[in-house]
Amino acid sequence: MAGVLRGVVLAGLWLAAGAAAAAEERVDLDMVAKIRQEAFARSQVAANLKELTETVGPRLTASPAYVRSTAWARGKLQGYGLANVREEVFDPAFGRGWEYRSSRVEMLAPREMPIHAAPKAWTPGTRGAVEGEVVKVALKTSEDLGKHKGTLRGKIVLLDDARAYKPADRPDFRRHTGESLGELQTFPVPAEAGDDAQEKRLAEYRKRQAFSRELNTFLQEEGALAALSISSWDNGILRVTGAASRKAGEPTGVTELVLAAEHYNQLVRAVERKQDVRLRLDVDAGFTSEEDLPAANVFADLPGAGKADEVVIIGAHLDSWHTGTGASDNGAGVVVMMEAMRILKAIGAKPRRTIRLALWGGEEQGLHGSSNYVARYLADWPEPTDPEQKALPRAFQRGTGPLQRQRGYERFSTYFNFDNGTGRIRGIYAQENHAAVPVFKAWLEPFHDLGAEIVSTRNTGSTDHIAFDRVGLPGFQFVQDPADYMSRVHHTHLDTYDHVVPEDLKQAAAIIASFAWHAANREQRFPRKPFRDRDE
Amino acid sequence: MAGVLRGVVLAGLWLAAGAAAAAEERVDLDMVAKIRQEAFARSQVAANLKELTETVGPRLTASPAYVRSTAWARGKLQGYGLANVREEVFDPAFGRGWEYRSSRVEMLAPREMPIHAAPKAWTPGTRGAVEGEVVKVALKTSEDLGKHKGTLRGKIVLLDDARAYKPADRPDFRRHTGESLGELQTFPVPAEAGDDAQEKRLAEYRKRQAFSRELNTFLQEEGALAALSISSWDNGILRVTGAASRKAGEPTGVTELVLAAEHYNQLVRAVERKQDVRLRLDVDAGFTSEEDLPAANVFADLPGAGKADEVVIIGAHLDSWHTGTGASDNGAGVVVMMEAMRILKAIGAKPRRTIRLALWGGEEQGLHGSSNYVARYLADWPEPTDPEQKALPRAFQRGTGPLQRQRGYERFSTYFNFDNGTGRIRGIYAQENHAAVPVFKAWLEPFHDLGAEIVSTRNTGSTDHIAFDRVGLPGFQFVQDPADYMSRVHHTHLDTYDHVVPEDLKQAAAIIASFAWHAANREQRFPRKPFRDRDE
Incomplete structure (x- = not known):
């Protein structure tokens, strides 16, 4: 420069x-x-x-x-x-200690298809292969949980909606250019954020954490088999972090998997066209300590x-x-x-x-x-x-x-x-x-x-x-x-x-x-x- | 335009x-x-x-x-x-009819890791889970086969070398531009190809087909568990076609899998650093007809x-x-x-x-x-x-x-x-x-x-x-x-x-x-x- x-x-x-x-x-x-x-x-x-x-x-x-x-x-x-x-x-x-060894997810119906998925950290594995029906229910609020109480035993729950493919408009690997480095040498004067912006963000965070624990408890008490989410990136990439069950004594919830978007969307569409959708899950992952x-x-x-x-x-x-x-x-x-x-x-x-x-x-x-x-x-x-x-x-x-x-x-x-x-x-x-x-x-x-x-x-x-x-x-x-x-x-x-x-x-x-x-x-x-x- | x-x-x-x-x-x-x-x-x-x-x-x-x-x-x-x-x-x-239902590939040693892989069409599945040691041997010519004869029983064979990641220099999804459409409206005068260029290509093709059959027979007779190749594209993408075993009466060879480049390379490196590398394979795929x-x-x-x-x-x-x-x-x-x-x-x-x-x-x-x-x-x-x-x-x-x-x-x-x-x-x-x-x-x-x-x-x-x-x-x-x-x-x-x-x-x-x-x-x-x- x-x-x-x-x-x-x-x-x-x-x-x-x-x-x-x-x-x-x-x-x-x-x-x-x-x-x-x-x-x-x-x-x-x-x-x-x-x-x-x-x-x-x-x-x-x-x-x-x-x-x-x-x-x-x-x-x-x-x-x-x-x-x-x-x-x-x-x-x-x-x-708690936690480890991911391997997993296999198969769609059994409406047709047989292998699915790319990985578990969220600190969620329990399946202890062998389990099979269940796939359902899609909105579980975003405490009211949602109340509404679906008693309906999810043995079910595999789709937590997210399908998401349209968003093709990248830039090469996947980039170096800075003179232009992008020039941009970084300008300082954006901070916009008005309101005095309580940080407070609001933290309140949001706390709320999310609290609901996540509530959802874990709910799914566990329901006896749901697993909860599935869509990966936040397309192209088969599994983008996976953890779930809110790290600490001993917290509800561990159920097996939680993140699926490749291209596979997750297929499940949603099959459920939405009222097909009988069944998966077999075998997730070899889980806690390595009680404490x-x-x-x-x-x-x-x-x-x-x-x-x-x-x-x-x-x-x-x-x-x-x-x-x-x-x-x-x-x-x-x-x-x-x-x-x-x-x-x-x-x-x-x-x-x-x-x-x-x-x-x-x-x-x-x-x-x-x-x-x-x-x-x-x-x-x-x-x-x-x-x-x-x-x-x-x-x-x-x-x-x-x-x-x-x-x-x-x-x-x-x-x-x-x-x-x-x-x-x-x-x-x-x-x-x-x-x-x-x-x-x-x-x-x-x-x-x-x-x-x-x-x-x-x-x-x-x-x-x-x-x-x-x-x-x-x-x-x-x-x-x-x-x-x-x-x-x-x-x-x-x-x-x-x-x-x-x-x-x-x-x-x-x-x-x-x-x-x-x-x-x-x-x-x-x-x-x-x-x-x-x-x-x- | x-x-x-x-x-x-x-x-x-x-x-x-x-x-x-x-x-x-x-x-x-x-x-x-x-x-x-x-x-x-x-x-x-x-x-x-x-x-x-x-x-x-x-x-x-x-x-x-x-x-x-x-x-x-x-x-x-x-x-x-x-x-x-x-x-x-x-x-x-x-x-022959052939079908792919699901597969699971796990690295067991030197550490446990799930591997993304899919079988080549018209190769046999594993009929349940099998385990074996991973070896890398060059099997590119008939002489190579002779050299390794009698050494591959129960082995999982890496057929390809590791390949360096090649990041894309263009967005993954592109529309034509005025420029690229303009380019297509020019006609490139054919270069001198030699009279026998087409003959040479066909000879290459026949040679490849023939060696592929020879390799299939070899691996089958050796009793190798499986043969693994690297996907031709990076970024976890499984790019998979078929193997040369479609026709009844032809040697079917062994289970052949294409692995995500990011996973395949890890196997090669582990083998090259002389680690004991073991995989478990469970490939539910195979022929649906004898004839x-x-x-x-x-x-x-x-x-x-x-x-x-x-x-x-x-x-x-x-x-x-x-x-x-x-x-x-x-x-x-x-x-x-x-x-x-x-x-x-x-x-x-x-x-x-x-x-x-x-x-x-x-x-x-x-x-x-x-x-x-x-x-x-x-x-x-x-x-x-x-x-x-x-x-x-x-x-x-x-x-x-x-x-x-x-x-x-x-x-x-x-x-x-x-x-x-x-x-x-x-x-x-x-x-x-x-x-x-x-x-x-x-x-x-x-x-x-x-x-x-x-x-x-x-x-x-x-x-x-x-x-x-x-x-x-x-x-x-x-x-x-x-x-x-x-x-x-x-x-x-x-x-x-x-x-x-x-x-x-x-x-x-x-x-x-x-x-x-x-x-x-x-x-x-x-x-x-x-x-x-x-x-x-």
Whole structure:
């Protein structure tokens, strides 16, 4: 992008950048060269991603495979010679273990046809093959439940309407263009949202959660065989997350399956033309524990010298959903962040601040691993007393008083996250931290030749940097090429190794190693944006 | 497209078009208006396509569902009041019946994982669940078979290498643009191909067929459990046709499955990293007859008055592959052609020539239904005596003497085919029949407002009009929007009703009804292109 870097001054091997108002930002080009060489010539990203996704497999938090994945990560990190490699439980009772092994769904009538389907996480399997009649009933409200009470024993319930096929109007895999990167460098002035927009959203969320539990109980008491939903994407893609039955003691509901849209629609049409529709289900999936299990984050340090108690964190979530192998979401982030640490260690980097790797759990269920870490070590609001509030993931809770800062709050430098699939880094979102803009511009300069150029002042959300950002600490995600993240792989059975581009991950690892190094060795603490507490 | 129609002369309700050299081509705009009204206001295409694809199901030639489909079509056509509704066997021993009911493929080791797969047609099922070790061996030549003899008992064999993911660089669903239609209006001068290019292709084909039989025998004698291939398209799409075991007496080989690329690649990588890879297979599919069964085309007539023994044929193939429901390939063509007949009958059309509907079988295995019809009623070369030649589908055979013309040859008018999925008609391929160009231009003129505008002088192939074209008779396919035919649905498990756009089929039915009408009522016989016999 033209015009991204104005006022760059070359000074020997050091490079200074920034607008007139910003202090000179020093960039260590010797270190950049070492990092790039290690990242490109001796990369471990592809080998690690294959191991993580195909030997360990998909990693639903608190599942047996998740436990295997934390051990796998510790082993690798210890092998790299990093310090303080450790697991730390972020929730002693995250939820019950659950596992998906296989499933078979067959239409028996009006004709025989195999159906592509996968179970929602934390729903029970069928314990062998079961058969039942398919019915379609609207179960959207408590009144709906009352209306159909006593009618669903042994039935397989279609929860959704048929949905018309919506062909994609863009290629399924995309790189950013000059135009789309230009667009990201504009800041959309926030529209009027109303003071209670956030409250309304949370109320919606609570209502959905509550009804989901009510529906689970209802279907279970009815003795329905299973509940079927349509995948949210077309083209046979199974896009599957979980159901509201993670915690011991909650109603588990019945077997819940997400069907390929092309198959689901056929069932709806057959029912609507009053045909007798029967399915056979054999879902080998289910809980692996009666009780709630603990879930842990994994950490490893490259200890600082000089400012060792100040910390730069780089992280990604280790957990995944269960139908693919969690390659783009977020095996990619995991191996990139592990690789950034490996690179720094391998080239003998001695940072002033401590550089910490964090591999988070429970991200997919609401940033649990990262926000519990932030609450414990950096800052949090007093725990809510309202049971409705307590039931929310911590990242959504509204505290009962002003933010309580821990000792680590002032010593914290910055957090970098990677969680948008395979796409190459094209820049970074500054999250409205304007003092960070010239810093990032300077740090990106030696990576322009790799396509990483822009600093967007925009906010981006939906992953673990938000756990930091919400308490006023610098936490960032990168601008990545869209690739096929939101067209093919996000939470789908296609989220597998083949959809990842190893070269992109090598680029990301180099950039993040360099960002971590520069944050750790910066003279000043990383700049913060103004923070206004929610109750101020 | 600008410039498509030059020299149009409006003459009352009649419209004449064509370049100076062409005779005036009369277009009956009254009839066009009636046809369009019937096609748009009382369309049966969507209802018929749903019935055909979802009540009858996919229609592998000679399968029980294919037999149901011919009965279904006859019932509908009789209901429309058409004459001479009949089935006619085009091959008394087409092949064994075969049916696909369901399948389950599970990876058991190195970890449990469900695998998306579907069997190739005419391969045996597993008769219950079987388990075996996965091995990867190159079986490309007779020497390969010798090398691995005695090593494959109870094994599941990976036949293909892993394949890198190839992201699409275009949207999965496309309409033609001015540019792409312009391109189709240029004629690429044929490149030098060498005199024996066709001979070489056929030799390749025969070699492949022969090796396929040899491989089947080998795997069967070895006692291998199954042979697995990678789907030819990515994104979880199962693209599946048949294996070379259709005929009674031929070796059936072993269970053959096509796997989603994302799953197949995982197996290859696991084997290559020397992990113990085990699968459980349970494929409920297989032969429904021991002996070869007959297969039939379906016909219905709108009898002509005046030139009743001259005939215009419109057709599409009724058969399909088995993993989807055969909606785009070629349920779409079937219901469009049935609808064109229904429209003409419903508006009381009294053509001079007979308009005949043909629904062909065996298209997917080599244009069997159409080329056998052409051979019987129109023209053919003397049957070859060379057994290698005899083994080829008729459309590929090289006759032993000059073309033998039947009585019907001279009385034949023209054939229109529809077999490129849901895509709207944008024009027609003239197959180098330059005398047909002004005729088509005139006939298309009242459909410009529906996007049908161009006449391409190019040839297009791969479907039933070739059965006519190859004996020197006019046979045509339309230029259609690409839609998602070659990106999602062609021979795949996604070839289902939802991927069809009913509005496109209504447009096609109107245009084809009008083309059939104008061909039937034309003063002169439809123009033919110069025909040079293969042995002349």
